[in-house]
Amino acid sequence: MPKTVILHLTGEDxxxxxxxxxxxxxxxxxxxxxxxxxxxxxxxxxxxxxxAVIFPWHRITFIELMPSEEERSQVIDFFRQ
Structure with a gap:
C-alpha cells in the first residue's frame, strides 16, 4: 500500500x-x-x-513520511484548551 510523503526538493516548494x-x-x-x-x-x-518520477538523492533536502489513516487512529494527539 502506498505511503504519502511530503517531498522537499532543493530550491522548490x-x-x-x-x-x-x-x-x-x-x-x-x-x-x-x-x-x-x-x-x-x-x-x-x-x-x-x-x-512515476525518479529523483536522485542530491535533489532532495528531506522527506516527511505521513502516517496512514490506520496509523493516525493509533496516535494520541495532544491539544490545549
Whole structure:
C-alpha cells in the first residue's frame, strides 16, 4: 500500500507524492508516484500522464513520511484548551 510523503526538493516548494516502500540507506534514488502540489493541483513541469518520477538523492533536502489513516487512529494527539 502506498505511503504519502511530503517531498522537499532543493530550491522548490514541497510536493506531495506516494511511495511504495520507505527509502533504504543504500538507495541512490527515490521513485515517487502521484506527484502533486500540497493543495492537490498538478505539478506544472510534469508532462500530462506521467505515472512515476525518479529523483536522485542530491535533489532532495528531506522527506516527511505521513502516517496512514490506520496509523493516525493509533496516535494520541495532544491539544490545549
Amino acid at each position: 514541497p510536493l506531495l507524492a506516494d511511495i511504495d516502500q520507505e527509502p533504504q540507506p543504500g538507495d541512490l534514488f527515490i521513485k515517487v508516484t502521484n506527484m502533486r502540489k500540497r493543495d492537490g493541483k498538478p505539478v506544472p513541469y510534469l508532462a500530462a500522464g506521467v505515472q
